[in-house]
Amino acid sequence: xxxxxxxxxxxISIATGFLLYQKSYNxxxxxxxxxxxxxxxxxxxAMVDHQGAKFANEQFIGKWSWVFFGYTSxxxxxPTTLQELNFVYDELKAINNNAQVLLVSVDPQRDTxxxxxxxxxYFNPEFKALTADHSVLFPFSRNLGLMYAISDEKRDDNxxxxxxxxxxxxxxxxxxxxxxxxxxxxxxxxxxxxxNLVSDFAKIVKLSE
Numbered sequence: 001x002x003x004x005x006x007x008x009x010x011x012i013s014i015a016t017g018f019l020l021y022q023k024s025y026n027x028x029x030x031x032x033x034x035x036x037x038x039x040x041x042x043x044x045x046a047m048v049d050h051q052g053a054k055f056a057n058e059q060f061i062g063k064w065s066w067v068f069f070g071y072t073s074x075x076x077x078x079p080t081t082l083q084e085l086n087f088v089y090d091e092l093k094a095i096n097n098n099a100q101v102l103l104v105s106v107d108p109q110r111d112t113x114x115x116x117x118x119x120x121x122y123f124n125p126e127f128k129a130l131t132a133d134h135s136v137l138f139p140f141s142r143n144l145g146l147m148y149a150i151s152d153e154k155r156d157d158n159x160x161x162x163x164x165x166x167x168x169x170x171x172x173x174x175x176x177x178x179x180x181x182x183x184x185x186x187x188x189x190x191x192x193x194x195x196n197l198v199s200d201f202a203k204i205v206k207l208s209e
Contacts, residue, residue, distance in 0.1 A: 028203045030178060032196035035204060039175035045140050047104070047132040050116040055130050060174035064099045064205070066092070066197075067168040069146050071107035072119040077165050078103075080191050082123040085167075088194035089124060095202050098172065103129045106137060106148040106163050144168045145179055165190040169201070171208060178204055 029035070042057060049055045066085065070078035085101050092099050103120055105111040108131050111119075116129035132140070141147055141164075148163035171177040180197060182190035 027207055029207075030200040030203050032193070033169070033178040033180045033200045033204075035178045035200070035207075036176060039171055039173065039177050041175055042170070043139065043143050045132075045136055045143075047130040047136060047140075048113065050113055050120050050129040050131075052113050055128070057174050060170050060172075062098060062172050064092075064096050064172060064177075064201075065170040066099070066101045067104060067144065067170060068102070068166075069104050069106050069141065069148055069163045071105050071161050071163075072111050072115055073107065074161070076189055077191065079123075080189055081165065081167070082120075082127070084191060084194045085197075086124045086127075088198050089126070091194075091198045092201055095198070096205050101127045103127065104137070104140070105129060105131045106141075107150075107161050108133055108137070110157060144176065165192070167192055167197070169204065177208070 042060070044057055046054060046056045068078075068081055068085070070081070072078075082101075082103065089099075089101065101124070103116075105116060111129075111131055113131065116131060120127045120129040137148070146164040146166060146168065148161055151160045151162065165182045167180045168176060169178040169180065178200065180192050180200070182192045
């Protein structure tokens with residue numbers, strides 16, 4: 001009897017696995033991002049948002065989060081990327097209304113809460129900006145597969161911060177679902193196409209259902 005039960009359970013497991021595989025195979029796959037079939041865990045962290053409220057892992061739960069590294073003094077990539085995200089924000093919410101855009105400042109020395117509040121509101125009042133000390137930012141950036149570095153030519157408050165131009169998509173379980181990387185063309189800013197974000201997001205949400 002025990003052997004029969006084990007056999008039945010094994011058959012059911014194999015059948016379930018096959019159906020899940022078939023479902024995934026039949027659905028359109030993301031084309032413009034590095035999509036993780038098994039989402040990656042985000043280690044515990046704690047930051048502050050542009051309103052002074054705590055932002056930690058639990059703030060990812062129940063939402064699709066678009067995370068981008070940048071800073072308010074960024075001359076080109078940051079404002080252009082935020083503008084692109086604003087252009088397609090309604091389309092992203094049409095796919096799943098529980099979506100949020102998060103700018104993580106990699107310049108905590110200059111980017112105060114008040115400064116971030118004024119800056120992020122310029123692009124969209126629903127966007128959020130986060131800040132933390134480098135002791136939090138460095139491990140968080142490595143966890144997400146992103147990077148940043150303060151320029152060696154730092155003079156007073158006039159300096160640049162090198163940082164990834166990628167956008168990380170975090171699923172409603174608070175895990176990394178995909179990374180969107182910009183295409184680098186000579187003489188062009190490394191910006192991610194909003195059209196590609198929308199296209200892959202629809203596929204990723206469908207695959208996650």
